[in-house]
Amino acid sequence: MKKTLFEKVWESHIVSPESIDTPAVLYIDTHLIHEVTSPQAFNVLREKGFKVRRPDRTFATMDHSTPTTKPNADGEYQFNGEKEKSQVEQLKTNCNEFGITLFELGDDRQGIVHVVGPEQGITQPGKTIVCGDSHTSTHGAFGALAFGIGTSEVGYTFATQCIPQRKPKTMGIKINGHLSAGVSAKDLILAIIAKIGIGGATGHVIEYFGEAISRMNMDERMTICNMSIEAGARAGMIAPDKTTFDYLEGRPYAPKGKVWQQAIDDWSQLYTDQGAEFDTLIEIEAPEIKPMITFGTNPEMAIPITSIIPERAPRHALAYMGFEPNESMMEKKVDVVFIGSCTNSRITDLREAAAVLKNKKVSPGVRALIVPGSHLVKRQAESEGLDQVFIDAGAEWREPGCSMCLGMNGDIILPGQICVSTSNRNFEGRQGPGGRTLLASPATAAASAVAGKVVDPNTFSKQVVGEVA
Amino acid sequence: MSTTNQNKQTFSREPIKQVEGVAAVIDIENIDTDQIIPAEYLKITNKDGLGEHLFSNWRYFGNSESDRQVNPEFVLNKPETKTARILVAGDNLGCGSSREHAPWALLDFGIQVVVSSSIADIFKNNSVKNGLLPIVVNEDEHQYLLTQNAKQISVDIEKQTISTAEKSFEFQIEPFARFCFLNGMDQLDFLFSQEQQITEFEAQQTVYA
Numbered sequence: 001m002k003k004t005l006f007e008k009v010w011e012s013h014i015v016s017p018e019s020i021d022t023p024a025v026l027y028i029d030t031h032l033i034h035e036v037t038s039p040q041a042f043n044v045l046r047e048k049g050f051k052v053r054r055p056d057r058t059f060a061t062m063d064h065s066t067p068t069t070k071p072n073a074d075g076e077y078q079f080n081g082e083k084e085k086s087q088v089e090q091l092k093t094n095c096n097e098f099g100i101t102l103f104e105l106g107d108d109r110q111g112i113v114h115v116v117g118p119e120q121g122i123t124q125p126g127k128t129i130v131c132g133d134s135h136t137s138t139h140g141a142f143g144a145l146a147f148g149i150g151t152s153e154v155g156y157t158f159a160t161q162c163i164p165q166r167k168p169k170t171m172g173i174k175i176n177g178h179l180s181a182g183v184s185a186k187d188l189i190l191a192i193i194a195k196i197g198i199g200g201a202t203g204h205v206i207e208y209f210g211e212a213i214s215r216m217n218m219d220e221r222m223t224i225c226n227m228s229i230e231a232g233a234r235a236g237m238i239a240p241d242k243t244t245f246d247y248l249e250g251r252p253y254a255p256k257g258k259v260w261q262q263a264i265d266d267w268s269q270l271y272t273d274q275g276a277e278f279d280t281l282i283e284i285e286a287p288e289i290k291p292m293i294t295f296g297t298n299p300e301m302a303i304p305i306t307s308i309i310p311e312r313a314p315r316h317a318l319a320y321m322g323f324e325p326n327e328s329m330m331e332k333k334v335d336v337v338f339i340g341s342c343t344n345s346r347i348t349d350l351r352e353a354a355a356v357l358k359n360k361k362v363s364p365g366v367r368a369l370i371v372p373g374s375h376l377v378k379r380q381a382e383s384e385g386l387d388q389v390f391i392d393a394g395a396e397w398r399e400p401g402c403s404m405c406l407g408m409n410g411d412i413i414l415p416g417q418i419c420v421s422t423s424n425r426n427f428e429g430r431q432g433p434g435g436r437t438l439l440a441s442p443a444t445a446a447a448s449a450v451a452g453k454v455v456d457p458n459t460f461s462k463q464v465v466g467e468v469a
Numbered sequence: 470m471s472t473t474n475q476n477k478q479t480f481s482r483e484p485i486k487q488v489e490g491v492a493a494v495i496d497i498e499n500i501d502t503d504q505i506i507p508a509e510y511l512k513i514t515n516k517d518g519l520g521e522h523l524f525s526n527w528r529y530f531g532n533s534e535s536d537r538q539v540n541p542e543f544v545l546n547k548p549e550t551k552t553a554r555i556l557v558a559g560d561n562l563g564c565g566s567s568r569e570h571a572p573w574a575l576l577d578f579g580i581q582v583v584v585s586s587s588i589a590d591i592f593k594n595n596s597v598k599n600g601l602l603p604i605v606v607n608e609d610e611h612q613y614l615l616t617q618n619a620k621q622i623s624v625d626i627e628k629q630t631i632s633t634a635e636k637s638f639e640f641q642i643e644p645f646a647r648f649c650f651l652n653g654m655d656q657l658d659f660l661f662s663q664e665q666q667i668t669e670f671e672a673q674q675t676v677y678a
């Protein structure tokens with residue numbers, strides 16, 4: 001039987017097969033948790049006197065409600081409010097009580113859950129991974145089957161290390177050729193979502209493959225898989241290869257020594273067999289992709305930066321954004337720029353932003369916030385001097401966390417403000433009530449910060465040299 | 470690592486066989502869970518009081534809880550639909566964030582059934598587990614139901630029908646979800662019944678760490 005990558009991982013985790021009457025019971029190798037979607041599940045455990053079945057396979061970090069400012073002189077963190085503080089404290093209490101490894105504030109390993117899992121080598125090919133967070137799809141970049149669950153299923157995973165699942169359908173997305181210079185993984189995934197639609201992959205697990213994907217580094221592959229959920233997919237996957245193995249080798253939780261070799265042998269079997277069929281197959285021509293930006297209130301409302309807002313754009317979305325059909329996005333005034341989130345807060349994203357910001361200034365009147373995905377990313381960036389590039393440009397260099405991606409920690413944009421953001425959701429009010437989000441790549445965000453308006457990062461760099469001189 | 474567990478089957482909920490009530494229609498596509506319940510209201514460690522904040526971006530004017538005023542035009546604020554038990558929404562309902570606070574907020578408000586032409590996977594999963602029934606209907610039925618604002622609708626889970634005063638349609642529901650609704654079974658009980666298989670699975674598995 002020819003099998004897809006998804007089918008190989010799925011089948012190797014079936015505890016009981018599905019029937020007409022009951023879903024399959026799927027074993028979960030790794031359970032990642034954070035402070036927002038776990039407390040109610042812990043409450044149930046406590047009420048019923050249950051234990052966590054596999055605390056050794058459960059890892060916790062704090063990221064959504066955490067401040068991105070440094071602790072004060074007494075080492076106290078300045079939370080946005082009591083609720084945020086108590087949510088974070090609750091996670092600590094829960095992890096202590098149930099014996100779960102926690103990367104807490106102050107720990108070098110703390111950061112956004114989808115940055116931390118891969119970085120620690122917890123995320124591995126062939127694993128099943130769940131988290132009470134829709135962007136768990138990120139981890140599929142390693143050839144894992146990784147998906148977001150709700151708090152009930154967080155509880156199920158605590159109690160049984162399994163969840164009930166019907167087998168999803170498969171969608172293959174083949175990217176032919178390679179991306180042009182100055183076009184990033186973020187532009188590609190925005191173009192894919194614009195093409196298939198925000199509900200286009202509902203009920204499916206996507207596998208991305210083809211030349212452009214093979215050439216990508218792991219950070220870029222994670223950006224792609226991260227946004228699979230924005231097309232409605234259960235998960236996104238990419239077959240592991242040498243790039244994957246090189247990334248994982250030597251990471252704290254990655255296998256070592258003899259076991260490492262055995263792991264690589266096993267992981268090398270994780271690919272879609274020649275002749276295996278997807279329920280749906282889509283092809284994308286990479287050379288046709290241009291730098292993208294969103295104009296509306298969900299991620300499918302994306303266009304090349306240089307084109308105009310389509311005539312058929314939903315009116316309620318344009319009304320919220322304050323835009324008109326047939327208008328150009330270029331030159332739109334920008335109030336805030338956010339570079340961060342589990343989509344684009346890794347070291348290569350920061351390098352991309354720094355390359356644009358080097359020896360330039362953020363436009364007066366623009367607030368630019370740069371938030372690394374984890375402490376390790378932050379430290380790496382600082383060792384390369386990127387922090388100084390950002391600070392010299394007049395941007396804020398912050399402590400790691402989700403920050404302005406969803407504004408739970410108080411990092412928000414104000415009503416009516418326009419923010420070019422490297423995050424993944426431009427939903428109404430996502431970055432703060434009344435705020436308006438334009439999703440884009442780190443290069444576009446950085447260039448727009450300097451210009452004070454939406455610009456194409458490629459043509460912009462030439463312009464600015466002239467302006468600054 | 471010991472895998473013995475004292476976890477036992479102790480869950481049950483009220484069986485739900487039928488839901489009858491007024492329908493509220495929000496004819497907007499791609500309603501995301503950030504709209505159903507904004508992040509501001511996820512800072513809790515329990516499930517209490519979320520109904521008050523359901524659709525708060527649309528239900529209230531003002532950008533914070535302290536200065537907000539009721540938007541009298543929003544469907545869930547209107548006298549004839551504020552007691553709605555059935556929500557009919559545009560295509561691709563519940564996309565985005567996995568927050569289970571979305572079904573919690575709908576249920577706390579009094580909504581027991583959501584209907585659309587497609588419903589996002591995680592939201593659908595989360596709904597079922599809390600006794601909120603997600604119903605997916607075809608295009609024609611959807612168009613018709615979108616005209617039923619403030620009308621009485623009844624849903625029979627056993628017969629898998631959704632009916633107005635004029636019409637009745639059959640709908641499909643995943644058989645296990647239906648069983649759980651009709652019998653008041655929590656899905657966790659089903660997983661607990663697999664304890665032995667889980668232990669056997671773990672024993673034969675190769676794990677790299």
Ligand code: SF4
Nearest residue numbers: 135341342402405406
């Ligand atoms: S960065 Fe944004 S999308 Fe990612 S986990 Fe945090 S809140 Fe969710």
